Amino acid sequence: MHGRVLVIALMLPLAALPFAKKQKSPQQKEVKVQKTSLSREQELQLGKQAAADVERTLEVVHDPAVEAWLNHIGQQLAKQPQANAYPYYFKLVNDESINAFALPGGPMYVHTGLIRSADDESQVAGVLAHEMSHVALRHGAAQMGKAQTWQTIAGLAGAAAGMTGSGILTEAVQMGGGLGVGSLLSRFSRGYEQDADLNGARMMASAGYNPLDLAGFFEKLEAQMGTAASPKGLEKFFADHPAPGRRRDYIEQDITFYPKKTYNSATGEFAMVQKAVASMPPPKKKPGAALSAAQSKPREGIPQGFRDLQTKGFAVAYPGDWKAAQTKSGGTVYLVPEGGAVQRQSGGVELIAGAMIDYYEPQGGSANLQTATSEYLQSLQQGDRNMHVENTQNAQIGGRPALVTRLTTRTSFQQDPGQVVTVYTVAREEGLWNLALAAPQSKWSEAEPVLQQIAKTVQFPD
Ligand SMILES: [Zn+2]
The missing domain is CATH 3.40.1000.10 (Mog1/PsbP, alpha/beta/alpha sandwich)
Structure with a gap:
């Protein structure tokens, strides 16, 4: 295709040159790391606190084989430049709803329900890469800087950093007002979504996974929304990660800029992992x-x-x-x-x-x-x-x-x-x-x- 365009351009008479110049080759979309008023140190501290909240609420399951598999994929992605060198770690959550989320600074949780509904390892890698991209591009941290609950968050972050405050009720979360983990993650803008998709696709490709599987999994889930086959938690997942248009289209476009590569990073353990996940006991109720x-x-x-x-x-x-x-x-x-x-x-x-x-x-x-x-x-x-x-x-x-x-x-x-x-x-x-x-x-x-x-x-x- 490219060769052909070049030939035509060469055959054009000199007078047509200004016109030809206008047809610039498309540029790869730039993906930005967001600016935020939180320091990297505060971001890590916040993620640590939120991780403690998560683990009081959800059951982290320990299954050596599944954990090893999850960490292997996660670390393959984490060492790519697109992961922005955060100290990521990966835990498996016993919960049948579709979800996976990464907290500011890198703690990441993957629901068993997500593994159950994926077709292959590469799709799981796609969700990890997308979620890790929200961290790498500092979306959660940037969102918090803008949040209305800033006072509360600043108080909590301050307390975490060893500053003293006055009276607990100024710093406490009023019941129902909710500074949940939710407010660190939920409802990313469509702009952030597209950036997380593109950054995630690049991260996947560098790690040796087919970036189109990221789009593939989101498409599969979107198709199940509202149907009888719709897995638990899907609406919430898409409320947090709204589709910014056709993911596949812009990822395909982005791939044209990637170096040629065979995507062969899959471990071959996915069938074993799905079987292990399917046989896990129902989740424990957590305080x-x-x-x-x-x-x-x-x-x-x-x-x-x-x-x-x-x-x-x-x-x-x-x-x-x-x-x-x-x-x-x-x-x-x-x-x-x-x-x-x-x-x-x-x-x-x-x-x-x-x-x-x-x-x-x-x-x-x-x-x-x-x-x-x-x-x-x-x-x-x-x-x-x-x-x-x-x-x-x-x-x-x-x-x-x-x-x-x-x-x-x-x-x-x-x-x-x-x-x-x-x-x-x-x-x-x-x-x-x-x-x-x-x-x-x-x-x-x-x-x-x-x-x-x-x-x-x-x-x-x-
Ligand atoms: Zn997202």
Whole structure:
């Protein structure tokens, strides 16, 4: 083709030259690394925090053969110049929905559902290359710089970088307001999408995978959208990665600029991997998921003036002038009056008065209420030498068998450092659910009725 054009051009008379000059050969589209107000160090720190959130929420599965395979592909891609030298690592998530995502700085998660629905290794490599390109081109980081939640993010990033802040509620994530991992990744612009496709295609080709398989997999999934065959999570996947036009067309166009190459990097292990993934047990329920806000349904019996908080794992109501907050998505839930929680020097949060809800994961994975509770209390005591357990009794909360433990400890609250705490524990699939109700010693008799009202509003979904 090129040779022919050249011949025609040579045969043109001299006068036609300016016209011929106009027909410039097409240029390969430039792909830009985005500018962002986050430093590379902050970006890595942010990714690390988000990875911890992810792993509280999703089950990372360990299967040596599948992990080795995934890491092999990932590292082949990671060493290409298009990957921008981030410290990528790859983990397998037990989740049947279609997804794979990379966090700023390089942690990357691949759902088993994605591997199940791919036709071959090269298609999986295509999704990895696309997601890694969002990291390499700093799309998540750039997006955060523009986000409305910038204040919150800056606070969190600051805390991570060892800066001290004031009052946890200025830095905490207001429940439902959500600085989830989602806001680091979701809804890339179409411009970013195309750049991730092109950069990903180039990364694939350099690593020895056919770049057209990137387009092929996206096309396959797009064709299944809204049909009965549509895998779980597909709508969300495409909401996050909107099609910027015909991926295949512009990738084909881009390939014309690549050096000639045979694409033969596939390991030949894909059949084994799909088989291993198909035989994995259903995902475990994780505390981080249970602590994430759920869509609220109206509930009966909420005391007047109380506000309702519904998560995926429980519902609880609290006085209307208190605040519900988490310092990270999927983290401990705090229900506190003004000044009820303060930030520790170490960066943690100290409950002075109010309620705190979390899950404890017993070492041996014991679902037994007694065993798990005593293990939990021991772990609390190890972290707090001022703590004294007074007694533990059988109780009920949310209609479930529970244990209620009364303990005392000391806080940094100068006026009255003595603290009384009542802890309810319930054995749940995600771990040992625990609700701590606390107040300074001198305020306990005043606070107790309100704290007990909170406990009475607890409900579990099943
Ligand atoms: Zn994308």
